[in-house]
Amino acid sequence: MDLSYPPEYETFRAEVRAFCHTHADRAPASYFSAEARAWQLLLIEHGYAARTIPKDYGGYGAQPDILKSRIIAEEFIAAGLPMGMANQGISMLVPTLLELGTEEQKQRWIAPTLRGEVIWCQGYSEPGAGSDLAALTTRATEDGDDFVINGQKIWTSTAAQADMIFCLVRTEADKPKHEGISYLIFPMRTPGIEVRPLVTMTGRAEFNEVFFTDVRVPKKDIVGQRGQGWLVANATLKHERGMLGDPNQAGTRLRALVEMMQTETLDGRRLMDHPVWRDRLLKLQARVMAMEYHGLRLLTCAQKGEDPGLARLIVKLQGCELNHQLAGFANDVLGELGILYGASAHLRAHGEWQSRFMFDLGLIIGGGTAQIQKNIISERGLGMPREPKAAS
Amino acid sequence: MDLSYPPEYETFRAEVRAFCHTHADRAPASYFSAEARAWQLLLIEHGYAARTIPKDYGGYGAQPDILKSRIIAEEFIAAGLPMGMANQGISMLVPTLLELGTEEQKQRWIAPTLRGEVIWCQGYSEPGAGSDLAALTTRATEDGDDFVINGQKIWTSTAAQADMIFCLVRTEADKPKHEGISYLIFPMRTPGIEVRPLVTMTGRAEFNEVFFTDVRVPKKDIVGQRGQGWLVANATLKHERGMLGDPNQAGTRLRALVEMMQTETLDGRRLMDHPVWRDRLLKLQARVMAMEYHGLRLLTCAQKGEDPGLARLIVKLQGCELNHQLAGFANDVLGELGILYGASAHLRAHGEWQSRFMFDLGLIIGGGTAQIQKNIISERGLGMPREPKAAS
């Protein structure tokens, strides 16, 4: 166990810190803006975004180095600066293209995606295909050089802003469900696409439904082989699951919670001085610490190229749950103030605790429900048998 | 809602109370004793035991009246007197014989069983047949007028003291598993029966294993039809599930816990004055109250002959869990004193809290595990589908 960073990394840290200090004034205020794209370019240029993407495709071209990536994240967070873009195009499509795209697809899409010039959305889930994603029924039938797509997707975030979609469609209706799927990429302005905002329990439309009516997509805009879309998508899903359940977020929430409990009062006593609440806070603190150190353990594995196995599989389940519990506890100690929601002089933290409490429930369900996660942990992590196929 | 008892019941209560007052000195100290049998006879004579069993079979012959049964229980508990015997013979075999036995079987067995002259044990579970009881493999093959039994039973309480056993055996090896079972009754002194004490985590042998080697039982000693043993047993199991998860017990435990927390100290402060523990106690108190009132609701249903459905199905799950939690909490607040076990001047409550904490876990598992209970609640109580049969 050695949690210090070697000297060359401390040098690197100093560089990052200096960058943050120098360029703080160029940080963008909003995400979809010219400033945001300029910031992204600046970051790529310095190797703080798209760090390991080859130069040929518009990245910085560094060797993967988990520690440096972590240092970048630590310093940007400490400085309160927005990190490199992490939209679905950059986090999911780009790695997929790098692994399975044609040279032409790489040349055409990676660089503008990295620069934030092309925004992507993801067309995977359908109303009838959630946990059972492979049951998707959006159909792509051949017509000359095109596929013609009909069907519906759901849970498509940024669909309204997106230029492009990467989308799973069924190209072979007669094959077993995992074998008839293909992975297509096409512009969102293609005729026949309708986007409807999907409002959630938070009251906001964080997602959309996307409807396809006779949407024509050239056959060449397939990634990987026809009928191999399930494998292509799984390569991508791995990346998504890594993104959820971030222990940094839990740490940030905990700190905010502690501060709140030291300043807010009930009957003139600090919330922290209510022993029952303090004890609950302490229980959560232990969990946050455990997840944080668990993250260090995974980091070490990644750095050494070891597969952490079980240890990785539990992150989404435990991380999302912990975040949800932190938000729920914050609402609890706020009492009636904790159910305020909407403009009010008495609203705490802009209503973020409530909004997160609800959104977290979506995260617990989305990207593989807690139940699916437990299946995965037991089957892949503990080697327990899959459920037998039903006889009927 | 009317929780008062009608006047005729108050009269009845006065009678029971007077009985308790008058005969307290005849209460037996131990269970398997001549005094215990004499007490049982006295109780039957007054209608405080075997109350609704017909006079012809040695009972008191009263009409079923749930309220009167409850009053008897309340008064005996309040007076600290042992109630009528509630061994497996009386609680399980007698109702079964009354429902499905031949006239000869009823005449021969019910009266001596009620009087405590014949002690029974139950031969149901086997090492390979727990949750899946119908998978039992103890075999009874025909030989002239006898069955010849070979196999093993487990979880047989009072096997060492018992005169008789009611036992499930497989008489038809070729039938589907639920259809090949028969229900036999035979003496425990029959040659070929070996009883081995089964020690549990409490360190005591609360149960036994029973081994059968060429045990000969006359064919006539079957209850119900040959091959119908599963139905006969299920009639009996219903009675057992009703016995577990008794809310009176939770109430008794809670009172002991409260008293302990008001007298025991830690660092000179009453345990009750530690806010975190007090809060946990209060949470448990609410659960105890809820189960107690739930019991009144079930009582009312029983009295009116209504089927409480779902409300009845949750009792074993919640009741056993609550008892376990009460014992666990008692151990917790006792700190190191709570893990003492065995003769010591510092042992609290004779080690009962620890011993119950462990034994309760056995109760949570036995008589239908918590998981089986949840299957039952969801299927029978909520009408959810059974799991599909496996294809393999």
Added chain:
Amino acid sequence: MDFGLSDDQKMMQESVGRTLERAVPLDAVRKGASAFEALKELGVPGILIPEADGGLGLTLLDAAVVAEQLGRHVAPMPFTASAVMAPLALKGTPWLKKLAAGEIRCGVAVSEHASGAREDAGIVSRNRKLSGRAMFALDADGADIFVVADKFGDLHLVQAKDVEITLLPTIDTTRAVAKLELHDADAEPLKDASILRIIDAGRVVLAADTLGAGTRMLEKAVAYAKERKQFGRVIGSFQAVKHMCAEMAAELEPARALVWYAAYGFDACPAESRRLAAHAKAHTSEIGPFVARTATEVHGGMGFTDLLGLHYWFKRIGFNRQLLGSPERVREDAARAQGWIGN
């Protein structure tokens, strides 16, 4: 000896349920409809008001039966304060007749005593005038009068017109709470009213509301699980989903008995009612959110959307948990009521 609802109560349950189904289906709830007029016809605003004053003269158990239905239907309706707490506070005053007739509505501001004081709230009474701030007044929207507690827990009646009312938007759009600011507002002392009794009544009614909402969420989860297919099976045939539903049921059934008993005990054994009400409120506040969350999870992504509207129940339960005292606070009241804490 009969633990359960009387035939009259079952009839009330049914007619209130039917009325709400008709008057405030979810689509109407979304649009901010109120169940007040519809339930006025059934006499609900006067449920606790003596018949002599034009009310139904019923008990808190009857009110709890209604509250359970309101929770079931996430019904927008001034009830906890206006139909339960206020009538108890206003006993013997001429206001009862108007409340019973549904001519006026009454808000109640006792949060500082039920939940503890936040935001420097507190009302000072001097010479039949009230000044100060009261937070989280219940049923405040459209209230004509308010019952307000001062710092000592004495209750007063003030006219809405003399109060500066700021509605506080909460997660639950079906019921209104408000901040009240009073500056030498004329006040009528309510000398015969006990603040503890009206808080107890309010707590029982919120507990019943959660029970109704939770029960409905379980029913919805079971129905959805029997219909929704994934992996070629209805999801209700997966053991994980079945057990989630079983656990909800196992929590709700005994809680129902506790709530009913607490409501019954409010009238039948007043000496016990503080402890009973506190436990009913705290316990439903613990199991309610468990049910709300679990039922949402059974619905998967759809449970999280606004499309199904399941979140109206989720939020109703969340609101009930925090109003009139968080569970920890309320349990301490239960401890005090049985002498477990020295003062």
Added chain:
Amino acid sequence: MDFGLSDDQKMMQESVGRTLERAVPLDAVRKGASAFEALKELGVPGILIPEADGGLGLTLLDAAVVAEQLGRHVAPMPFTASAVMAPLALKGTPWLKKLAAGEIRCGVAVSEHASGAREDAGIVSRNRKLSGRAMFALDADGADIFVVADKFGDLHLVQAKDVEITLLPTIDTTRAVAKLELHDADAEPLKDASILRIIDAGRVVLAADTLGAGTRMLEKAVAYAKERKQFGRVIGSFQAVKHMCAEMAAELEPARALVWYAAYGFDACPAESRRLAAHAKAHTSEIGPFVARTATEVHGGMGFTDLLGLHYWFKRIGFNRQLLGSPERVREDAARAQGWIGN
């Protein structure tokens, strides 16, 4: 930057594990065998003692690695007190050499400071003499000397022969605790030792023990579930059983990181060690019993019997939970360590 065990630590883990498997299989544990002699050969009694004194001169993380193995094998062995807490208390004394050589064993009595005082326990020190009663001394059976805390938390060394020792039988038959009664017993003050540090070390080591025991219980549950058939399937193919195992794993994995970090931090960042040790102890004390219970349930009735002996692990975890402070108590220490409570 390397979070995890070093190669040396992994070797230690393996050799201790192998040794325990051979020396104290469950049958030997049942018969009261001790792992002391076998582990003496590996230098375990002197694991924290400087090499100059004949020990291994290792860190608390190494001790935690050993403790995890002891928990895995429910190994009967004086360790927490004799090999971890005592050597820290006895730093700089001639006793270390004898401890390192395994010639003597040392009990530790600090329960009144770690867990709070019960049974009027408390030791008074006067003129190098100790009097009074200390409860729950660790590793008391066969101890030659004791480290004892007085009422002020100052530490003293006493000879076992000067102490009236009453063994206290607990659920865990693999480790001994005792009541000590002292009547003007000769005592040697241990001026350089900090009671807080030795309690922290003890807490980390108990946490590691629970972690090892819990991990083994999960492994046993998974193995049993893959083998045991009911309803024509291995029970490990039922979603309920799978999810029980998944939940145990999901709790244990992060706890492992917390325990390792707390052990590492004891030496690497002493200013943090009180909070780290407290959290490691309290957190494993919460999840340990969850794992113990769940693993027992996965084993069904067999888990409840003495035949399988699973209860040895169950009880080991139960013991660890209560010794050196219940979770609530220990969390309060964590709160105090970060200034969350005024004194």
